Amino acid sequence: MRTRLIASGSESERRRLLAASNPGPLPVLSAQSLAEQKQQLSEAIAINEPASTGPGSKRHSGEMSLPAPAPASFEVIAVVPPGLEEVAAAELQALGAEAVRPLRRAVSLRTDLAGFYRLHLRARLPFRFLRQLDRFPCPDRVALYRGVQNAADWASWLAPDTSFRVDASGGSRELSHSHYSALQVKNALVDWQRQHWGERSSVDLDDPDLSLHLHLSPGGGPRRQARGDHEAMAVLSLDGGGASLHRRGYRAAMGLAPLKENLAAGLIALSGWDGSVPLCDPLCGSGTLLIEAAAMALGRAPGFWQEADGHSRPRPFALQRWPDFDPLLWQQEVAAARELERHTLASGLPLAPVIGMERDPAVLAQAQANVSSAGLAPWISLHQGDARDFEPPEQPGILVCNPPYGERLGEGEDLEQLYADLGRMLKQRCGGWTLWLLSGNPELTGALKMKASRKVPVSNGGLDCRWLKYEIH
Ligand SMILES: C[S@@+](CC[C@H](N)C(=O)[O-])C[C@H]1O[C@@H](n2cnc3c(N)ncnc32)[C@H](O)[C@@H]1O
Numbered sequence: 001m002r003t004r005l006i007a008s009g010s011e012s013e014r015r016r017l018l019a020a021s022n023p024g025p026l027p028v029l030s031a032q033s034l035a036e037q038k039q040q041l042s043e044a045i046a047i048n049e050p051a052s053t054g055p056g057s058k059r060h061s062g063e064m065s066l067p068a069p070a071p072a073s074f075e076v077i078a079v080v081p082p083g084l085e086e087v088a089a090a091e092l093q094a095l096g097a098e099a100v101r102p103l104r105r106a107v108s109l110r111t112d113l114a115g116f117y118r119l120h121l122r123a124r125l126p127f128r129f130l131r132q133l134d135r136f137p138c139p140d141r142v143a144l145y146r147g148v149q150n151a152a153d154w155a156s157w158l159a160p161d162t163s164f165r166v167d168a169s170g171g172s173r174e175l176s177h178s179h180y181s182a183l184q185v186k187n188a189l190v191d192w193q194r195q196h197w198g199e200r201s202s203v204d205l206d207d208p209d210l211s212l213h214l215h216l217s218p219g220g221g222p223r224r225q226a227r228g229d230h231e232a233m234a235v236l237s238l239d240g241g242g243a244s245l246h247r248r249g250y251r252a253a254m255g256l257a258p259l260k261e262n263l264a265a266g267l268i269a270l271s272g273w274d275g276s277v278p279l280c281d282p283l284c285g286s287g288t289l290l291i292e293a294a295a296m297a298l299g300r301a302p303g304f305w306q307e308a309d310g311h312s313r314p315r316p317f318a319l320q321r322w323p324d325f326d327p328l329l330w331q332q333e334v335a336a337a338r339e340l341e342r343h344t345l346a347s348g349l350p351l352a353p354v355i356g357m358e359r360d361p362a363v364l365a366q367a368q369a370n371v372s373s374a375g376l377a378p379w380i381s382l383h384q385g386d387a388r389d390f391e392p393p394e395q396p397g398i399l400v401c402n403p404p405y406g407e408r409l410g411e412g413e414d415l416e417q418l419y420a421d422l423g424r425m426l427k428q429r430c431g432g433w434t435l436w437l438l439s440g441n442p443e444l445t446g447a448l449k450m451k452a453s454r455k456v457p458v459s460n461g462g463l464d465c466r467w468l469k470y471e472i473h
Pocket of ligand 1: 360
């Protein structure tokens, strides 16, 4: 369970007074749970790397200090959609990350500042990157409070005019409520500030300068935990993106039940499509699969958005407000990412046709708007029509789709008939093509009357789904 700490305005002031004698149990503040964020971190991320030095030296001075020098390298957790851990690990490794290890809903890695910037600008699959400040034994709330105060050089990371927020996930025997743990972190920090400066930061949930994340794990294996001799651990990290990285900024219009952009990118990566053969989505909705695919093939970095003047610029990231932000290094990574943008494939060959079809004219118009705002209109053609009437290009390629499966869309419609008709159409007209279909309902996919050659479990908005591969004969 992940908790967001809420304390602002007069309410935070009231709590501040209540919190005067920390460490100690506090009344719990109101908890606002963002379903999306909870989903990303709701189940414990197994952060079981060996202890390592956090960024910056730990120093406790009463004065404001110069920006902390960035450490040579540091531990990072990439939070990724469930089911995409392996493919995300491959992506992060290809971007230069070291010691890459897939975990559950996460990938652990090591990188330096340049690599951290590169990952934010260019990785397509993660929701967020958490840069480890410190990792410490955390048997109880006192240890948490002290550990947080010692976790970093707060004199440089958290001046009183720096706003922050705290999220917490996981838990241990003594600290099982993530909301309470988040409060302890907040209290430890504002108490430290008051002692050193006589004033404290404000908590800002929407646009904080510093977004802190605490992860608690019970420690030890199941047997040690059963004996009660485990050593609970805490990891305190900074979220480099701020907002979730799946929001690329091109999708003002979202159709019905759209896929998240990073999930779509992961599904395309699993399909192995490289832009050299046609890619078609006959039920394209708001076009997410096609947009992510074309962006990938043309080297468009997901951390950039297209401006109205036709130029791409990096989106704002939380890490740009950190005291050890290195603008020169950032510019180098921005320039390197921009250099990858092409109008052709890396080989110089043109991108093969990328085609979408959508029955609903209003959704099709949204898809068109999204394609344009992603700057991909010259490469993606969209048509209105029924997928049953889909006519594929002559050269066989890859079909991808995410048809309605009854949970949120298509209730009342004869979905079994739709799947049976799709199966017939595919066998009649798409011999030699490969189909990848996202299924949330095995009964419906049974109606295709086709045999999947691969089944990859993934989660789409909390629904247990399968990314199914079919070779069409
Ligand atoms: C789950 S949504 C696809 C979402 C899409 N992957 C996205 O990210 O936006 C399914 C889409 O199929 C469309 N659809 C349903 N039946 C269709 C049909 N027979 N032919 C074409 N499109 C259809 C719906 O209008 C809806 O937009």
